[in-house]
Amino acid sequence: MSTTTAMRPEPAATASSAPPMLEAVDVTRMFMVSQGFMKAKKPLHAVNGVTLSIRQGEVVGLVGESGCGKTTLARMLLGLMPPSSGTLKIDGQPLAGMKRRAVARLVQPVFQDPYSSLNPRKSVGSIIGLPLRVQGGVTSEDEKKRVHEMMELVGLARRLFDNYPSQLSGGQRQRVAIARALINRPRMVICDEPTSALDVSVQSQILNLLQDLRRELGLTYLLISHNLAVVEHMADRVAVMYLGRLVEQTDTDTLFRNPRHPYTEALLKSVLTPEPGLGVPDTQLGAAYPNPLNMPSGCRFHPRCARRFGPCDTIVPRPLTSAAGMVECHLYDDDVKKEAAA
């Protein structure tokens, strides 16, 4: 096995020389949630010490179960919500001191539900042009011209300019959302489940569009998806999240060929490709659903882990980086294994 070294949470060293577009170091977000009538509020660590670096022009996939903190992380990266602790940098500048508008010029979101993310009372042209009006300094003629250019870029017919979202199909709505995200020429787009609400024949059109735009505009993407086949198709690198932490991070080919974290293994087993005869695999993932308010001791994955051993329910695993990427699991920590054997 390759040599692994424990390290403090720092952005993983990257092979490519491209400078980072986005850097998160030990980012945490806590919410106080009430557990019911008259009960004291409890802290919920939605994101719990995430360190992630995305290079310019890179596509990073972020995967993990519902509620694991993907959207919360995305909202912080977009400057829509401050972290409780940790630092965020975008294009080399600390996000903390930046104005909302300045962040919006650099990074834009595309959300999952094209039905609820568009204002039903605004026309397509007005929705796509809104970010221009927010930034200010454009004439209405300029705006119209830019909107038309964007509509062409994302494959929306001009005649839809005055239509309302309710008159569009799901795929057309997602194109509107993408046009709106791109009109200010951001450097990076965070796509949160951009195709989950769409049929496969529409999904493939949107994925092709995202690929084309990436090439044409040199965009950087963070792609959040529960569909691992989509992530495999789009991403250069994948980060796997579990209960608020990144538990594995590596390049896409390595992750799919040689998943190391037991949770990553279970995720990969769950990918049901249209290949008959393979059956539905047993993920070996216990039914015990994690409660983020009552975090398991030691490794937070241990109640569901098929490979747990001695130290797993007492010692918190640390991030281990090597040429194979980052993994947070005692199976790869020689010190902990030696200790357990002794």
Add this chain to the structure above:
Amino acid sequence: MSDRILTVEGLEVSLPVPTGTLNAVQGVSFHVDRGETVCIVGESGCGKSLTALAIMDLLPKRGRRVARELSLLGDPIVGVPEATMSDLRGNRMAMIFQEPMTSLNPAYTIGNQLEEALLRHRKVPRAKARERAVHLLERVGITAADQRLRQYPHQLSGGLRQRVMIAMALMTGPDLIIADEPTTALDVTIQAQILHLLAELQREFHMGLVLITHDLGVVARIATRVVVMYAGQVVETGTATEVFGAPRHPYTRGLLDCIPIPGKTKRGERLGTIPGMVPSLVGHIQGCHFAGRCPFTIDACTEADVPLTAAAGSAHEVRCIRADELMRSGFQIVESVA
């Protein structure tokens, strides 16, 4: 014939809409034998759910249902009194919906609802019903079943609720289960678990299972036979191996080309697409419903309604007048022979 659980022949469902009559299901036929999993697959709006609801006689109020034959275990289930239907429902055939919250009552405990599912149909003591509820909850992978029985639906996660729904569907030991998108709202890991469980239970209880989904991956992995629907019609049907191994309808083929498959499709390469939109189902569509989007359309495709026809010597059926010639040419664009 004793193994035949469900027969659906020429099922039609229509609904009045402001612009006319919406023909949501147009002559759908299929059957389910004991121990079989039949998957109905197709994109949003193609008529999958209404097909299921029509079988259960649970259509929306103004929905109209017509069928040449609709029978359960050889007995017709059209034109029977509602009392008979409501006894069959939940007893001999049960349905599992996408969002379990719509079929679980938030005001009653899980235990109460599981027991009622049996007591409604059988004269057994409540203690017996409770015993079966505990047994089935354990069977569907719910630990500490005794405690769960005292909980309310909102206290469970989506995955657990769906397990409860499956247990509830099994309370009477039905012959047929119809599951409409049972895992669509769930995480992929939970989806795999629930499907694994459904497949196991189906074998163990020797039931017929109709699984409705828009996910071709799910279908390929779990189906004995596949029914592909497009715009209200069955366009292709056969075994999973036939339909996925050698798809014969341009729509089925097109759908499969849209899906990225790790290790098969190349990263960053363009995926297949099906341009255009599904036709409106209000009124009559002349000829092939897929003609407006099909890369192989010729004049003859829209001249007359296209029947579902079998490939020689098999039950692999397809609704396309050019199926044979497309198969021979390997789906290359071929000039019309006419």
